[in-house]
Amino acid sequence: MTTSTTSESSAATPLLDLQALVVAVRRRRRLWCAMALLGLLVGAAVAVLMPPPPTAVTKVLVAHKEDQPNDTGTLIRTDVELLGTTRIADKALQSLKSPEKPEDFMRDYRGTGLTNNLLQITVTGDSDAEAVARAKALADAFVADHVRRMRETATAESKALLDQRDRMRDELAQVNEEIGDRSPDSDPKASAAIESLFARRAELNSRIADFDQRAADARTGTPKVVAGTQIVDAPRAVRHSLPKAAVTNAAIGLVLGLVLGLALTAVGTVVKDRPVLRRDIAANLGASVIAELPRTHRWSARLWQRRRTRAARERLTTTLARTVRGSAEPVSLLELGCARSTSVLALDLARALAADEPVVVVDGLPGAQLSGRRPKPGDPAVVSGERAAAGAPEEHRIGVGSVAPGTAWTDLQYLGTQTVLVVRAGHGSAAWLHTVARQLADQRIAVIGVVLIDPDPRDRTDGTLWDGLRTALRGRAERLPRQNRTSEPRTERQPMWAARVPGNDQEAR
Structure with a gap:
């Protein structure tokens, strides 16, 4: 179970x-x-x-010997990284005749690869003129370094091909020396060896011609790279709009x-886990939401909002007055996060009851929310909790207290054996709402219902507990035999957390 x-x-x-x-x-x-x-x-x-500091930009078209249509941008990314080296920065500073360190200068510029062959250089400076000069020096240094590297690469490749060609020529000279004046017909016995020498000579001549052609191609490709690498967008200052x-x-x-x-x-x-929906607040407190009051500020509330709040408060006062008149036990209003609204509600309730019988308001709130206020003509008497027991027995007592953290729980029963909880939505955590329900049950204080302050206007959840007959309503009904001085036992309500115990579920069934 x-x-x-x-x-x-x-x-x-x-x-x-x-x-x-x-x-x-x-x-x-x-x-x-x-x-x-x-x-x-x-x-x-x-x-x-x-x-932003003064900035200048320039664009450089970078030609590569290894350019391919399907290049994924590897070459231009290499150029970007080469731009951020101390060698390029040092050459640019030398042309500017600046004593700045290359490491410091490298923090003032960056390169961006726009396409596979287009490089954008962005440089900052102390002024627009200085930024433009820095950008031009940096672009010139990069172009010169790129051209030099391409030329050195072409020269090294051409030299390697020519060296290979010269070795082939030396081998060809040895083959020609071995052949001499012989021919395959002059010596029938050595015709096979002579034929292999002639074949070797033909192969060497072909390879020498191939190396000559490759070396020429390597030298020819360099002017294209040199001519293709150039500044295509002159350095210019970037205009910033504030x-x-x-x-x-x-x-x-x-x-x-x-x-x-x-x-x-x-x-x-x-x-924080602070319930805001009426469904969750009712479930955690173990009592139904019987009314709601919007929370409006005097300085921000519109006229129709004030009227609507006043009408809702009047309806709630009428409901509570009817409940208090039909009860022989004192009723209290216990607040959680809304002491001012509870004080106003208690005074409205006392004024409504004062027309029929004497009423006294017992102030159990911390501070001077009620007892320290200036009374208006016709307002009911407000006494402190220490003087509550000295009141006349025919007077209706309306206790006003708090269930906020730090509450003296044993004093709440002197404010009233029945209570209406006035709770501001989203103020108390779920754990504290459980604590309130448990402490009120331990003090045998029946909860008539919950008045929700500052509810969410879009909340469409149900705040009514359908098993309410075994909570507050049942508790009030079973007080009648005791009021009539019968011998039937008095049964108190059980909060939601206690009703979930398997034994209590069995009793509810």
């Missing part, structure tokens, strides 16, 4: 509730909107306060800030 109950509970609870995650991220839109705005401002500030750079950087900062804000919000939501 225990195993099956555990497996069913695990199957019903998803590892990651995407709906709750989306709602929680949307509720914390101030955070990621602030991050996005911060990124936008930082991006714009970087563009204004840290403008408004364009500010807009671009601001857009990038906006996107990065938004992504970072959404990521931080999502991670924080998963780590």
Whole structure:
């Protein structure tokens, strides 16, 4: 029985509730909107306060002897790496007559291969003129170095071919010396040897001609490479537009800030595990959501929003007043994350009840939320928790307390044996909501229902517990025999976490 109950509970609870995650991220839109705005401002500030240095660009057409139509860019990548060597940087600095070190100069320029034969050189400097001069010196140094390397390669290849040709000529001279004036017909006995010498001489003459042709081709290819390697785009300064750079950087900062804000919000939501849906809050507290109140700020609420909030508060006050009138036991309002809203709700409830009978509000909130306020004409009396027991027995007591961390749980029963939890959505963690439900059950305080403050307007989940007859409603119904002084036992409600015990499930059935 225990195993099956555990497996069913695990199957019903998803590892990651995407709906709750989306709602929680949307509720914390101030955070990621602030991050996005911060990124936008930082991006714009970087563009204004840290403008790019003066920059010049030039383009060089680089010809290679090994150029092939299907080249994947290996040769131009080699040229880019050669551009970033101290030899090229040193030649450019020598032409500029600059005492700067090649290692420092290499940090001020970069090469980019645009195509297989087109190289772009970007150089920075202290001014536009200096950047242009640096770009020209660097391009000239690269072209000169490339031409020199191609010439040295062609000369070395031609020399190797000519050396091979000379060795063939020496061997040919030895063969001619062996042949002398003989012919295959002059000596029939040695005709086979003479024929092999003639064949060898013909082969050597062919190979010598081939080496001559290859050496000539190697020398001929060099002028094409030299003529093909040239500066095709003269060095010019790059014009920077401050408004364009500010807009671009601001857009990038906006996107990065938004992504970072959404990521931080999502991670924080998963780590903190603070329920925001009425379904989850009701399940964790073991009590149904009986009403909702939107949270509006005086400085930002529109007129129709204030009217709507006032109408919702009046309906809730009427419902609570009807409940309190029909109960012989004191009722309390216990807040979690919304002390001000709970204080206002308690005063509205006390004013509604004061028309029929005397009412006193017991202030059990930390600080001076109620007792320190300036009373208005006709407001009910507000007493502290220490003076609550001294009130007249015919007075209706409405206790106001808190179930936030640090609460003195044993004092809550003096505020009322029945309570309405006023909870702000997304304020308490799931673990703390379980703690509240467990502590109220231990103190034998029945929860009539939950008033949700600041709910998500797009929340369509059901906050009603369909097994509520064995929670708050059953607890209130079974208090009637005791109020009538009968001998039937008094049964208290069980929170959700206690109802999941196999024995309690069996009793519920």
